[in-house]
Amino acid sequence: MSTKQPDQIEQALGSQLIEVRRNLHREPELSYEEFKTTEKLRNWLTDANIRILNLPLETGLIAEIGSGDGPIVAIRCDIDALPIEEQTGLPFASEIPGKMHACGHDFHTAVILGAAYLLKAREDELPGRVRVLFQPAEETGHGAESVLASGGLEGVAAIFGLHNSPELPTGSFGTRTGALTAGVDRFEITVKGIGAHAATPENGVDSIVTAAQIITALQTIVSRQNSASEPVVLSVTRIQGGYTWNVLPEMVELEGTVRTHNEEIRRIIPVKMTQIIEGIAAAAGAEAKLHWYSGPPATINDGYWADFTKEIAEQAGYEVHDIPPQMGGEDFSLYLQKIPGAFVNIGTGPAYALHHPRFDVDETALLPASEYFALLAEQALLRLKEESL
Numbered sequence: 001m002s003t004k005q006p007d008q009i010e011q012a013l014g015s016q017l018i019e020v021r022r023n024l025h026r027e028p029e030l031s032y033e034e035f036k037t038t039e040k041l042r043n044w045l046t047d048a049n050i051r052i053l054n055l056p057l058e059t060g061l062i063a064e065i066g067s068g069d070g071p072i073v074a075i076r077c078d079i080d081a082l083p084i085e086e087q088t089g090l091p092f093a094s095e096i097p098g099k100m101h102a103c104g105h106d107f108h109t110a111v112i113l114g115a116a117y118l119l120k121a122r123e124d125e126l127p128g129r130v131r132v133l134f135q136p137a138e139e140t141g142h143g144a145e146s147v148l149a150s151g152g153l154e155g156v157a158a159i160f161g162l163h164n165s166p167e168l169p170t171g172s173f174g175t176r177t178g179a180l181t182a183g184v185d186r187f188e189i190t191v192k193g194i195g196a197h198a199a200t201p202e203n204g205v206d207s208i209v210t211a212a213q214i215i216t217a218l219q220t221i222v223s224r225q226n227s228a229s230e231p232v233v234l235s236v237t238r239i240q241g242g243y244t245w246n247v248l249p250e251m252v253e254l255e256g257t258v259r260t261h262n263e264e265i266r267r268i269i270p271v272k273m274t275q276i277i278e279g280i281a282a283a284a285g286a287e288a289k290l291h292w293y294s295g296p297p298a299t300i301n302d303g304y305w306a307d308f309t310k311e312i313a314e315q316a317g318y319e320v321h322d323i324p325p326q327m328g329g330e331d332f333s334l335y336l337q338k339i340p341g342a343f344v345n346i347g348t349g350p351a352y353a354l355h356h357p358r359f360d361v362d363e364t365a366l367l368p369a370s371e372y373f374a375l376l377a378e379q380a381l382l383r384l385k386e387e388s389l
Contacts, residue, residue, distance in 0.1 A: 013114060013118075013367060014366065016114075017114045017367060018110075018366060020113060021107055022092040023040065024037060024106035024109055025094065025106045026094060027096060028082075028094050028096055028101045028106070029079075030080060030083060030139075031080040031136065031137035031139050031143065032059060032080075032137050032143075034079050037059070037109075038060060038079070042061060044113060045061075048116070048120055050063045050065060050120050052064075053131075055150040055151065056150050057136070057146060057147070058146075059079075059136040060079060060134050060143070060147065062131055062132065062133050062134070062150075062152040062153075063131070063132040063134075064130070064131050064132070065116060065119045065129065065130045065132065066123055066126040066128055066129035066130055067129065068129070070384075071127070071128040071158075071381055071384035071388065072128055072155050073128070073130055073131070073156065073160070073380045073381055073384070074133055074153060074156045074341075075112055075115060075130065075132055075160050075373050075376070076133040076159060076160070076332065076335070077105070077108035077109050077111065077112035077133070077162065078139075078143065080137055080143070081094075081099050081105060081106075081139075082100055082102045083099060084098070084099070084100040084102045084355065084357050085097065085098050085357060086100040086102070087357040087358050088357075088358050088360055100359075102354070102355050102356060102359045103139070103354050103359070104163070104354070104359070105138070107164050107348065107361045107365075107366065108162060109134060110370075111162065111370050112133075112134065112370075114366065114369075114370025114371075114374075115372075115373035116132045118374035119377060125378075126378060127381045128381040128385060129381075130378075131152065131153065131156060133147065133153070135147055138331055138332075141329060142295075142296075144296070144333075145334060147335075153339065158305055159335050159336070159339045160305070160342055160344070160373070160376055161332045161343045162346050162369065163343070163346070164346055164348040164361050165345040165347050165348060166348060166351040166352065166353060166359070166361075167347075168347030168348070169319075169347050170347050170362045170365045171319055171368070172318060173310070173319065173345070173346060173347065174320070174321040174345040174347070175310060175323065175342055175343065176323055176324070177301055177302075177306045178300060179262075179300055179301075179325045180299045180300075180323075180330075181299040181326050181328050181329055181332075181333065182233075182259040182261055182298050182326065182329055183259065183260045183261070184257065184259060184295035185257065185259075185260075185266070185269075185270075185293065185294050186256070186293040187255070187256055187258065187270070187291065187292050188253065188254065189211075189277055189288060189290055189291070190251065190253055190254075190288065190291070191207045191214065191252040191281060192251055192286060192288070193205035193206055193210060193248070193284070193285075193286040194285075196247075196248045197246065197247065197248070198245070198248055204248050205286045206284070207249055207251060207252040208242065208252055209284070210281055210284040210288070211241065211252040211254060213284070214254070214277055214280050214288065215254065218234055218236070218276060220276075221269060221272050226265065230262050230265055231259075231261055231327065232259070232260050232269070233257075233258065233259040233260075233327050234256070235258075236256040237256045237257065238256070239253075240253045240255075241253065259328075259329070260298065261298045261325055262298075263298070266298075277289070295329060295331075296329055296331040296333045297334070297337065299330050299333040299336060300337075301336070301341075301342040301343060302340040302341060302342060305340055308380065308383065309342045310322075313344075313372060315375070316368065316371065316372045316375055330343065346369045347365065348362045348365045349361070
């Protein structure tokens with residue numbers, strides 16, 4: 001039996017979580033490559049006598065705490081990094097060239113691992129089971145699909161996830177009912193003209209001018225074909241065409257993304273884009289085609305559980321905010337399509353934006369977030385059990 005006082009135990013756990021986060025930060029792994037990260041998690045969980053479910057997941061894993069026939073809730077983090085060269089200068093900066101935890105998934109992982117430790121310490125008191133999900137490949141927008149296919153969330157009655165927020169100060173918490181993050185779709189457009197000498201454009205069909213007209217016209221979908229009350233972002237992020245200064249190229253490629261909160265609008269946008277793209281190309285005598293790649297939908301928080309997360313956050317001492325919808329994406333949305341729950345933001349202090357090469361988090365936010373998620377899971381089990389009586 002430990003002779004440490006509660007504050008000593010808390011201090012020790014806080015230090016441990018910082019070491020975990022720094023360990024992960026030094027060795028980031030990209031989506032579907034998180035083999036070493038998974039092995040580290042397996043070792044840390046096994047050392048704490050936390051059982052790991054035997055599931056067909058190549059990377060990532062799900063652990064379970066508690067027993068019996070009571071309700072099941074899940075808490076989730078993501079474990080993958082980004083292909084970014086780190087520029088923080090931290091003593092524990094990435095040791096892997098061109099890879100970095102620039103979105104704070106190392107923070108998320110340490111938080112949920114800490115929550116697992118805390119839940120394990122009071123496992124006998126839990127009125128049900130907690131599934132602890134360490135998800136791979138969130139940055140692809142499809143990692144949640146492999147988790148759902150594995151069967152690891154069968155029987156789960158409520159699910160909760162987090163993202164750090166450099167926009168919120170440390171000690172603060174934010175979420176909302178309804179859409180929190182946006183649906184994320186990617187598109188490519190190929191514009192085919194007829195190549196010609198730049199001095200005699202009349203002998204060809206200018207694919208660059210046609211592409212430029214398409215880019216400009218696409219913005220009318222946002223500004224003139226969509227209600228100002230419905231947030232939509234349509235961004236062309238790559239233009240590739242031509243190979244020298246005095247030749248009109250035959251082909252131009254465009255690439256970009258569309259972000260929406262409303263599923264009906266999301267379905268309509270590629271139809272409107274196709275009309276604009278093909279119409280402008282036809283008028284120019286060119287050919288153009290839209291290639292559409294659907295990503296995760298908007299993250300739609302269940303109102304009941306969103307309010308519940310805020311209630312528990314207040315109990316945990318957070319400054320609670322009802323935050324506006326965001327245009328970033330999150331494949332946690334795929335879980336919420338099947339299981340009621342809520343996604344929340346944990347303030348990690350003013351910092352560079354997510355995905356910036358100098359991004360960092362305030363590590364003092366680690367322990368409070370772990371304590372919050374342990375309390376949230378436990379209280380959700382109690383609420384579910386009460387409602388079943």
